[in-house]
Amino acid sequence: MNTGTRSTTPLIRLSGITRSYGRGAAEFQALKGIDLDVDEGEFVAVMGPSGSGKSTAMNILGCLDSPTAGSYEFQGVHVERMTRDQRALLRRHFLGFVFQGFNLLSRTTALENVELPLIYRGEPAASRHAAARAALKQVGLDGWEDHTPNELSGGQQQRVAIARAIVTGPKVLLADEPTGNLDTHNSQEIMELIAGLNRERGITVLMVTHEPDMAVYAKRVVRFVDGRVDSDHRQEVSA
Amino acid sequence: MLWNTLLLAMRAIRRNLMRSFLTILGVVIGVAAVITMVTLGNGATRSVADQIASMGSNLLMVRPGQRFGPGSDEAAKFKAADVEAIRNQITGAAAVAPVANSSATVVYQARNWSTMVTGSSNDYFSAAGWELVAGRGFTDAEERAGKAVCVIGSTVRDNLFGAQNPVGAEIRISQFACEVIGLLKSKGQSAMGSDQDDTVVMPLRTVQRRLSGSQDINMLMVSASSTDAVDAIKAQLEKLLRERRKIGENEDDNFRVMDTRQLAETLTGTTRILTMLLGAVAAVSLLVGGIGIMNIMLVSVTERTREIGIRLAIGALEREVLLQFLIEAVVLSSLGGVIGIILAAAASIALSGIMNIGYLFDPTINLLSFLFSAAIGVVFGYFPARRAAQLDPIEALRHE
Numbered sequence: 001m002n003t004g005t006r007s008t009t010p011l012i013r014l015s016g017i018t019r020s021y022g023r024g025a026a027e028f029q030a031l032k033g034i035d036l037d038v039d040e041g042e043f044v045a046v047m048g049p050s051g052s053g054k055s056t057a058m059n060i061l062g063c064l065d066s067p068t069a070g071s072y073e074f075q076g077v078h079v080e081r082m083t084r085d086q087r088a089l090l091r092r093h094f095l096g097f098v099f100q101g102f103n104l105l106s107r108t109t110a111l112e113n114v115e116l117p118l119i120y121r122g123e124p125a126a127s128r129h130a131a132a133r134a135a136l137k138q139v140g141l142d143g144w145e146d147h148t149p150n151e152l153s154g155g156q157q158q159r160v161a162i163a164r165a166i167v168t169g170p171k172v173l174l175a176d177e178p179t180g181n182l183d184t185h186n187s188q189e190i191m192e193l194i195a196g197l198n199r200e201r202g203i204t205v206l207m208v209t210h211e212p213d214m215a216v217y218a219k220r221v222v223r224f225v226d227g228r229v230d231s232d233h234r235q236e237v238s239a
Numbered sequence: 240m241l242w243n244t245l246l247l248a249m250r251a252i253r254r255n256l257m258r259s260f261l262t263i264l265g266v267v268i269g270v271a272a273v274i275t276m277v278t279l280g281n282g283a284t285r286s287v288a289d290q291i292a293s294m295g296s297n298l299l300m301v302r303p304g305q306r307f308g309p310g311s312d313e314a315a316k317f318k319a320a321d322v323e324a325i326r327n328q329i330t331g332a333a334a335v336a337p338v339a340n341s342s343a344t345v346v347y348q349a350r351n352w353s354t355m356v357t358g359s360s361n362d363y364f365s366a367a368g369w370e371l372v373a374g375r376g377f378t379d380a381e382e383r384a385g386k387a388v389c390v391i392g393s394t395v396r397d398n399l400f401g402a403q404n405p406v407g408a409e410i411r412i413s414q415f416a417c418e419v420i421g422l423l424k425s426k427g428q429s430a431m432g433s434d435q436d437d438t439v440v441m442p443l444r445t446v447q448r449r450l451s452g453s454q455d456i457n458m459l460m461v462s463a464s465s466t467d468a469v470d471a472i473k474a475q476l477e478k479l480l481r482e483r484r485k486i487g488e489n490e491d492d493n494f495r496v497m498d499t500r501q502l503a504e505t506l507t508g509t510t511r512i513l514t515m516l517l518g519a520v521a522a523v524s525l526l527v528g529g530i531g532i533m534n535i536m537l538v539s540v541t542e543r544t545r546e547i548g549i550r551l552a553i554g555a556l557e558r559e560v561l562l563q564f565l566i567e568a569v570v571l572s573s574l575g576g577v578i579g580i581i582l583a584a585a586a587s588i589a590l591s592g593i594m595n596i597g598y599l600f601d602p603t604i605n606l607l608s609f610l611f612s613a614a615i616g617v618v619f620g621y622f623p624a625r626r627a628a629q630l631d632p633i634e635a636l637r638h639e
Contacts, residue, residue, distance in 0.1 A: 064552055064633040085556050092554025103549050103636060106542070107254045117553045119243050164553065 009076045011171065011204055012038040012061065017070035019056050030056040032227035033070070040171070043198040043205045043237075045215040048224030055176055057224065058208045062095055062174040063087040092120055096165030096203075098194075100177035102157040104149045110136060110160045111145040117168045135163040139193060155186030162193060166203065173197065175207040179214055191217045195237070244559055248566035259571055261535045262620075266575025266612040267582060269528030273608040274583035274601075275590070276521035280514025282587070282596040284507050289597070291503040293426045293435070297333075297463040298366055298499045299473055301480070305495050314493040316455035319443075321483060325461065329475050331468040334362035337443055338458040341450040345391075345439060346411040347399040354395055356412065356439045358446025359460075364390075364423075366462040369440075374406040374421030377442050385444030387412075390421035392436040412439065415449050469498050518604075525608055529615040536568075536619035541638065544627040548635030551628070560628045561621070568620025572613035579612070580605055 019031040030053045038044055048054045059065035060072065063079060072079040074090065082090065096117075097103075104113045114132040123131070136145055139159040149157050158178060165173055175194060179187035195217045198205045207218065215221050216237075223231040252259045304314035322337045329335070339358040344351050357363070361376045374390065381388050389412070396405050405419045426435040447454055461476065463469045473496050480494055543564075550560050583605075591598040627635055 059633045062552075064636070065631055085558075088551065088554055088556045091552065095554075097552050099636070103545070103552070105254070105546060105549060108250070112250060116550070119247060120550075120553065120555045120559060122243055168554075 009073075010037040011040045011042075011075060012036070013071075013073040014057075014061070015071045015073075017057070017060060017067045017072060019053070019060060019065070020068045030227055031060075031067070034227075034229055036222065036229060036232075038204065038206065040204055041198070041202050043195065043217070043219045044207070045218035045221045046206065046208045046224060047210060047212075047215055047221055048230070049210070052224040053227040054208050054224040058174060058176050058206065061172075061206055062097060063091050064097075092117065093168070094171045096168065096170035096173045098158065098161050098165050098173065098175040098178045100180035102149070102154075102161050102181070104157055104160055104164075106150065107148055109146050109148055110141060110152065110163075113149070113160055114163045114167050117164060121168060131167055132163070135167040136160070138166070139163045153186070154182050155189060158182060158186070158190050159193070162190070162197075166197060166201075170203065172204045172206060175205065177208055177210070179209065179211065184213075187211075187214065241562070244562045245566055247563045248570060251563065251567050252570060255539070258535055258539050262532050262571045262616060263575035263578065265528040265531035265535070266572055266616060267528075267579040269525035269612045270576050270579025270608045271582040271586065272524040272528075273518065273521040274580060274605055275586045276517040277514060277604040278583065278587040278599060278601055279590055279594070279596065280510065280517050281599045281601050282591045283594075284510040284514060285599050286596040287506045287510050288503055290427070290429055291499055291506060294368060294429070294499055294502075297466050297469055298368075299461040299463065299469065299476065300497045300499075301459040301461065301476060301494060302457070302497070303494050305492065315484065316453075316457060317459055318454055318456060321480070322456065322459065324479060324483060325459065325476065328479055329461070329472055331464055331472050332461050333464040334366045334460075334462045336360050336363035336366045336460040336462075337456040338363065338460060339443055339446045339451055339455060340457050341446055343413050343439075343450055345395065345399065347405075347408065350399050352395055352398040354392075354437050354439055356389075356441060356446055356450060358441050358443040358450070360443060362462075363440060363460065366460040369426070370424040371421045372424045373404065374419070376421060382442045382444065385442055385448050387415055387417040387445060387449070388420045388441065389417050390423060390440045391419055392423045392438040392440075393425040394434055394436040395439055396422055412441075413450060417441070417445075466500075469500065473498060525611060529612060532572075532612070532615050533619045536616070537623060540623040540627065543624065544630075544635050544638040547624065547627040548630075548632050548638065551632035551635060557628045561625055564624035564628075565617070565621050568617045569613070571620070572616030575616070576609040576613050580609060 014034050014036040017031055017034040018029060020027050020029045022028055034057055046054045046058060056065065060067050067080055070080070074094070079087065079090065105116070111132050114135050115128050118128040118131060133145065136142065139162050141156060141159050141163065144152065144156065149160070152160065173194065178194065179190055182190060191214055194205055194207065197203045209215055218235070219237055220232070220234045222229060303316050317337065319337070322335060325332070326335050336359045341356050341358070342353065343356045344353045360382055363369070364371070364376055371390065376390065377388065391405060399405070399410065400408065405422055408419050409416050410419060411417070423436070423438070429435045461472060463472050476496050477492065481492065484493060486492065547560055551557070588598050
């Protein structure tokens, strides 16, 4: 198992993470002890069959879910000891999310969707608008600011979601099957976009996918099987 | 934080226009219905009270028999001697006016009008709260001699004279001619709904001799010099009349002394019951409106649970999400409440105009119904949101 050097503090370090659902006889262990280090600037694809625990691991990495046991250090700070609010603040300041189902606010314009994280950060209106426009421009949605999600294609909606994730300048972008609801062409474009963010802005990307075609964009592929890390290797980026 | 949350709440309201509108509508209907009903009821109660007050203050009415209202039963009528006895023996009475009624047709030139003729003394005007707008009252000589002079009410004037000044004119009542010496100021409807201005007042003797043909007195009006004196006078009157009418210890009175306060209590009591009934019906609509608000709020929870998940995922604190939902609920409910109050005021003013009762603003019912609907809006807007905000973000996001 190649988990890189343990000498310096990595951006993310998971040690012995488990996650169980249910109790007693009905207990089901989705994660059976995960150890994983991720350094800054990495682009990690998390792969594995359905039920292998890759999404559960992603949710724990994104502080959306809490591990049953084990430790999760983010920049050396123990996340599992944080309160709900501290984890929310960690998400607010360091993490960006892209979901399979886009998860945009309905009946809300692209611009307002992208502005949302900035509002919670307390940005003043002028800089908020400017940053949101810039983020939309970066994902190639110049001129679509005033459209609501149901006026946008799937690919465009995912671009809005990416713009919302990066508008705060996060350290880590967590993407859970970002191309799962998209056709091949749009999938390629979204992956190019994400890879570009990693390459040009140095954003660490953690992406769950079950499509090998998408995993080729990553520099490192971690494979989950049955709630454990099965393999972990670095690869040359083809693109 | 508050300003940003307010911004988020406003965006959410604008985003969910239909839901916002329905929520507001529920509050508006509930609030407007209750306030309008209760306001109208209060106005009616007040109108009745005002009409009774227009009968004269501190007034005691003594009628033979136990029946209340116009007409009489078999009990003996009062005589002039009773009036004298009351005048001499009752202390604290400001005025004592005997009343003998008789209906008659009054004629002036080609016009005639059927009305009620009241025979009384000059005290009648002060006791019954009448004011003269033109002319004069009776002189002692006219009362003693039973002269054919009369003071007429405005309805009689309107029907016989139109806008013309009636003072000094000669009208015919039944078979005799009578000079109009005064005109009464209009009092409007009585508490019973009859027209108080449809009246002709003459000296008691004139009515007894020329119209009724008997010495009977139908009613005595006694006005007290002060409100405090009313009860004492009433007791004295009852004692005196029992003696004069030779009623034994164990016999019931064969007359009845009513004071205006008692009358007011009886009648306003009735309208108060009606107000309560109306209010109860309206309260049902408030409740139905409340259930409507509740439904809308609960139905939108599914969509909003995902929304809460999204907000939490991008870094909103639980309390920020809750504050947003609380503000949304408060803004919607308050807006509905304010619109409801305005609508109720407009409806109450319009309806009280049509129904000819006074408009009386009642702050209590406004506040109560407002608070009730607002509370429903806030509770059902806030608590489902609170449940969702306490979920792990990922559970809220997965919510179907």
